[in-house]
Amino acid sequence: MDASVEQRTDRLTAGEDLLAGALAGCASRMVVAPLDVIKIRFQVQNEPAIGQVMRSSASTAPRWSPYRSVLQAVVRIAREEGWRAFFKGNVPALAMVAPYASVQFATFYQLRQQVNSWRGDGDASVQRYMGGVETVACGIVSGMAATLCTYPLDLLRTRLAAQGEPRTYHGVVHAVRTIGRQEGVRGFYQGLSPTLVEIVPYVALQLLIYEKLRHAYHTREQRRRRRRGGEQAVAPDTLQPVESLIIGAVTGTVSKLLTLPLDNAKKRMQVQGLLQQPRRYRNTWDCCVQVYRTERMPGLFRGTVPSLLKAAPASGIAFLVYERLKAYLLRRKAPRAAASAAPDAGMRVRLGP
Numbered sequence: 001m002d003a004s005v006e007q008r009t010d011r012l013t014a015g016e017d018l019l020a021g022a023l024a025g026c027a028s029r030m031v032v033a034p035l036d037v038i039k040i041r042f043q044v045q046n047e048p049a050i051g052q053v054m055r056s057s058a059s060t061a062p063r064w065s066p067y068r069s070v071l072q073a074v075v076r077i078a079r080e081e082g083w084r085a086f087f088k089g090n091v092p093a094l095a096m097v098a099p100y101a102s103v104q105f106a107t108f109y110q111l112r113q114q115v116n117s118w119r120g121d122g123d124a125s126v127q128r129y130m131g132g133v134e135t136v137a138c139g140i141v142s143g144m145a146a147t148l149c150t151y152p153l154d155l156l157r158t159r160l161a162a163q164g165e166p167r168t169y170h171g172v173v174h175a176v177r178t179i180g181r182q183e184g185v186r187g188f189y190q191g192l193s194p195t196l197v198e199i200v201p202y203v204a205l206q207l208l209i210y211e212k213l214r215h216a217y218h219t220r221e222q223r224r225r226r227r228r229g230g231e232q233a234v235a236p237d238t239l240q241p242v243e244s245l246i247i248g249a250v251t252g253t254v255s256k257l258l259t260l261p262l263d264n265a266k267k268r269m270q271v272q273g274l275l276q277q278p279r280r281y282r283n284t285w286d287c288c289v290q291v292y293r294t295e296r297m298p299g300l301f302r303g304t305v306p307s308l309l310k311a312a313p314a315s316g317i318a319f320l321v322y323e324r325l326k327a328y329l330l331r332r333k334a335p336r337a338a339a340s341a342a343p344d345a346g347m348r349v350r351l352g353p
Helices: 003-009 014-044 048-057 070-081 083-087 090-119 132-162 172-183 185-189 192-227 241-270 284-300 304-340
Strands: none
Touching (some): 014 070, 014 090, 014 241, 090 132, 132 185, 132 192, 132 241, 192 241, 192 284, 241 284
16 A cells, blocks of 8 residues: 555544534533532532522522532532432533534544644654654644634523522523623623633643553553564554553543632633623632632632542543544545555555645
8 A cells, every 4th residue: 555545544644633522522511410500509609699599599508609519519409409400511512512522523633643744754654653742732722712713602501600590591592692692792702701711721631641651551561562573563543442442541640630720710700691691700719719709719629529520530531532532534545545546446545744
């Protein structure tokens, strides 16, 4: 097989990256939707708008802390709102996560290929691993692009998941109309600044840690095979399902823990418009300062347990599904490319730029 064919069949097109990323994001979202609702409730329960809703539904609840543990939160939500409450905000979340994940994955891996072409590392065996600075830069750009494309849906997801009973919004359409009428277009971008501030370290850490762990895994596997006398090394983009799940889970847990204060600030700013409460926070810094003054460090890390319980499976499943779909698409492409490059084809197929 011609070398140019090998290069083409060892990478996905932009469209295939978009498809794999979208399906991976949706699969991950469906599994962790209940954990996301619990996480958001913990993060914003000290906000006046949320507290007012909770007090109206249960006068005996603590003033600002209706949820004290994950188990207690699960029992209370199920008792007061029913099992459907664990999927509040899931419609806008799914509408968000498909384009978000597809844009993030596709942008990152297309940028990675472009960087390697600039460096002259066109060989498929070389292009898989970039330096730390390059990985971080590609991660930041991909994360910001995905955030800007989908932010209004993220805000809708947060507000729908945060509200208890009685509801402020009676569905996605009602939420869009209410926010547009009461807050205008700017209302759909409440909390955008802390989101962009958070996404830079979060996505950079997530992709950097994942790439480094994956590289370390392949290096170990190649050394093990050489010791056994095997000639064939592990393909650079091949991860077994268990390895994909574990590496993805570790990646998500570490990244979320290191950026949790910024995620808390984002969620608090996103729910400021509930019940037409006046804005408490002017910007990300003001939010973090006020939270620290009134709640100290626990306030900045509120919801750590449900956040990590969600981050581990969410990241693990997303990377697992993405890796499996990518491997499947590459396997389908290889026979077609080989047939096109066969000697009896009568022509030489030019692939790549």
